[in-house]
Amino acid sequence: MPFCLATWNVNSLKVRMPHLLAWLNTRPVDIVCLQETKVTDDSFPVQSLADVGYRAHFAGQKTYNGVAILLREASVGTSTELVCGLPGYDDPQARLIALTVEGLRVVCGYFPNGQAVASEKYAYKLAWIGALTNWLREQVQVHPQLALLGDFNIAPEDRDVHDPAQWAGQILCSDQERAAFRALLALGLVDAFRLFEQAERSFTWWDYREFAFRRKMGLRIDHILLTSALAKRCTACSIEVELRKLERPSDHAPVVAVLEEFTRPAT
């Protein structure tokens, strides 16, 4: 049985629960990273997810942000080393959660949007990613099998943008953001999606406005980065575009990476 890792910005877990449950029913991925849950921890739908076989770890806040990692009970054991919030970076915004399961370090991040280049939020975005990069530099040493999944809010290359000329230098596509993305790769991580041949105009986010989805006007800003040890085990990576076609969809589609059968290292 292959082992599947997924990431999905749900844009409100409360609103997207029916979609999430239906999706997990047809595609029972083993580990699911969620962003923009927009729920406080006391109202996280723990029971509804337990009912369909998933154990949840979460770090949320009111109205904005919020991240979670769901573990499929039938396929993974106990998790350890739970981290909520970016270590060493004092941040009231709930944007990071990490845990270790099956020898796998799973880091789920909701990167700041940045709003506009040169804005205060842009500076925060770059600082946040810088702090993440520094923390991961240590993490990849300790955990050779590490996966960074989430909404990066960065389109790494022009081929990840429906209209590169229109987006040139804009937020999500600026040189500094792309450099920050490459700095993450420089830690020894690889973009799982680009390990395989993919269709042109493959995106993970489409604006709700202007019929952007049907017009294929999107960006690829949700990613799964893998250490080389994991990349060797990765046999496929795809975007679950079908979920963007549903009624009341999230503006993001999930990304799924498939790993070949995991062999527990000898202890």
Added chain:
DNA sequence: ATGGCATGACAATCATGA
């Protein structure tokens, strides 16, 4: 040049997203 659409908080608009 601006807003479009969606969500949540809050009770008519407003902040935020990307």
